[in-house]
Amino acid sequence: MESIDRRLVHALQIDGRAPFAKIAGVLGISEHTAARRYQRLKERGIRVRGALNRFRLGHHAWTLRLRCTPDAGPALAQALARRDDTFWVHLMSGGTEISCLQQVKNPDELLLDRLPRRLVDVSAHNVLRGFASPGTWRGLACLEPDEVAALRPEFEPEPPTELTPLDEALLGTLEVDGRAGYADLAATTRTSESTARRRVEHLRRTGVLELRLDADPSRFGFATQARLWMRVEPRSLAAVGVTLATHSEVYFAAATTGPANLVASVTCRSGGDLYRYLTERIGSLDGVRETETAPVLRTLKRVALSEGEAFPCHA
Template sequence: MSEIFGARRRRPLDRLDQRIACALQVDGRASWRFIAEVLGESERTVTRRGTKLVADRAVAIAARPRARSNTIVGAHCELGQSRIVARAFAQRGDSFLVHILTGTPECVVLLDCPRERLGELVFEELPGVRGLINTFTQPVLRQTHTISRWRPDVLNDDEVRALVGDRRDESDGDGPAATTRDKADDLLLQALGADGRRSVDELSRLTGLSDTTVRRRVERMRRDGDLVIRAIVEPALLGLPVEAVVWVTAKPTEVESVARELGRSPFARYVSVVVGDRQIIAIVAMPSEAVLYEFVTRSSWLGNVHSVDTAIILETYKRGGALTVTGN
């Protein structure tokens, strides 16, 4: 996505706006009428507020194909060059997340990089990034909790189940590769990439496909996990202004259980098992640094952990494949 999303203000949304934003995170294409029904609010109020959230780009509805194979890149930058490096990564079409951190590495990036391209990335592309001193790459072995599955503690379980319905939880690269797409699928993906909430009528006009074909193909791609539709919102607007990256080292036989338990926290936005000495990486969002302290020192998942390294996210240049205000 090339459009900019995010709000410059750090003041959280009010409770109803937060609930609407989180409903869109569960299903970015749910109708305002259905969201109002699930939340127990008037359709008029939800339509007005939801439309404003999207129009103001406080919430962006992103649609894209599922990632094929993800890689974490940690970037060690020259003094004063972190923002230049972050902007360079944010401009890449294959980057999903770009954060500047406290400590080292100074930047962390999530890329869609097929294994056959890993050598080209490491030996040819990364050395050409201005301002880099060194990098490390951590191919993702398994994503146990993706940002599209993040459920902040705003909606209750019944509301989430109602919004999900019989549609499987969309994933980002966790599972078999996407099925072969044809030209019609590519047209729909291109149209939805600009606005994931485009109506069936609008998609039909843009692609030349019938309403029935559009509806069937979009439902099939979402059901099969080949189309990921995600509502992107700054955690600060949900009352979670402290974001951090947490690297975890665990006993090999406990890696899976630690990663899964980590992912159950409403503060955990992303959890993956990766290649490297620190086998687990998590991206979390907290209401305060005091809560972050409790999370990394007293959580139940720490029982089978050898070490925890934490870095606070200072700036975000890309989130969910969309450029942020900071990254513009």
């Protein structure tokens, strides 16, 4: 990928709805070039999508780990990806394992009782605290600190409120295209452009609307991905989680309930790099008692229709 495209991708990761004129000014290119380059990125499967962060509405985030027979894996993963309350659906370990995130209003809404019988094992872990999310993945970072600061959106935070039918309609459109213009949003939801703008800005300020870059890391040269389950001494859990968030290999890390109390998703350029990451970086962390690794075969869902920050993440 060309340098200008990498810089554009990083800019969109910082603020997925930043006007092309603003992005162009920071990157030192023309507005036309920024828009044209983004269109080319979309044609390659790299785009901005919106996602509903149900945690901000009081919902609970869970990470599910499902082991199944090889013939059941692909179909089950596809079924999970079609649900509107699941995120980051991974088919792993040669197709015999699935991992995903689910947000539910009440724990009894977990889909465990609706799963097929061809499962070997099922475990559900409540996400207690997030340390890293796809929106903060450092593997894309290439802009200078002053450029990042110029692009970072500044909102006065507002408390979330119950979604209105208009909000739900706007979110539905933004899930498909996170950069949809306000005129298009107004036409799609049958409201005025000013109202569409006001409601979208409100959803962003409350954190209910997350804008995330939807892209396969392999597009950027990170061909090897894996899910890690770690058993960490409780006294070291916070420190290990904070440290993982600084690793460029990590695009998701969270403390959870269960015997493996820290889960992470990592992406590396090769299997050799993954080996070095596990042995040198994870292996050197104090308090990590045990690490289990499952290679990701395929990701069936990330952001929305194809994942947002689906868990409570704190800086």
